[in-house]
Structures are given as structure tokens and as C-alpha cells.
Amino acid sequence: MSETYGAAVAAVDQRLAALFKAAPGTMKPYSQLVGAASADAALSGKVKELMALSISIAIRCEDCILFHLRAALRHGAAREEVIETISVAIEMGGGPSVVYGGRALAALEALSA
Structure with missing residues (x-):
């Protein structure tokens, strides 16, 4: 794993942990929502994480890209x-998604190494 992307993923985890600690009343229900939405059902967890990755790229959320790419890989993508x-x-996202898609590809290469 690339140290750069490894460090970026670790930083995402640290920020989320800090937010869970600072706002448990908000983050606990949000975590339950995420768990319910991403659970295997008619669509597998892998498909759902790939969908979330696609949306993350289209809305240009760098931390979301890292989070959902890692989750998709963990689901066997x-x-x-x-x-x-x-x-x-x-x-779906046009030109800006080309740029963020390139970032997602670079992260994939680094996290898969």
C-alpha cells in the first residue's frame, strides 16, 4: 500500500473517530443508517460500495472516494x-469526474499494491 494513500485513509479514519467522539448523538444513528444501507440484501454490499464510490467521484468528495474504495475492495471488488x-x-459527472476518477484510479493502484 502506498504510504501516501495509506496515510490519507488513516487520516479519514481519525477524522471520523474524532467526529464520533464529539457528536455521538448524531454519529451513532448515522452509523446505523450506513450499516442498514450497505448491508447485503437485493444488492450485495460490494455493489452498494461500488455505487457509493461512483457517487463519491461524481460529487468530488476525496475522503468519500478513499472510504468507499477501501470498503469496495474489502467486499472483494x-x-x-x-x-x-x-x-x-x-x-454521470462529466469533466470533473474525469479528474476525480483519475484520483480514484491512483488510489486503487496504491491500495492494491
Whole structure:
């Protein structure tokens, strides 16, 4: 794993942990929502994380890209699935998604190494 992306993912985790500590009344219900929305059901957790990754790219949320890319990889997403997900984000988000899709691809390469 690239130290740069590894450090970036660790920083996301640290910020989320700090927010959970500072605002548990908000973050606990939010965490329950995330758990319910991402659980295997008609769509697998992997598909849901790939969807979240695509949305993250389209809305240009760097921390979200790292968070959902890692989650998709943990759910067993293959490189080709992530690349197709980036392509869908570009379709929906246009030029800015090309830039953030490139960032997602760089993170994939680093986190898969």
C-alpha cells in the first residue's frame, strides 16, 4: 500500500473517530443508517460500495472516494469492477469526474499494491 494513500485513509479514519467522539448523538444513528444501507440484501454490499464510490467521484468528495474504495475492495471488488465504476461516475459527472476518477484510479493502484 502506498504510504501516501495509506496515510490519507488513516487520516479519514481519525477524522471520523474524532467526529464520533464529539457528536455521538448524531454519529451513532448515522452509523446505523450506513450499516442498514450497505448491508447485503437485493444488492450485495460490494455493489452498494461500488455505487457509493461512483457517487463519491461524481460529487468530488476525496475522503468519500478513499472510504468507499477501501470498503469496495474489502467486499472483494476486482480492479476491473472499480474501473467500470469510475467510468459510470464519469458518464454521470462529466469533466470533473474525469479528474476525480483519475484520483480514484491512483488510489486503487496504491491500495492494491
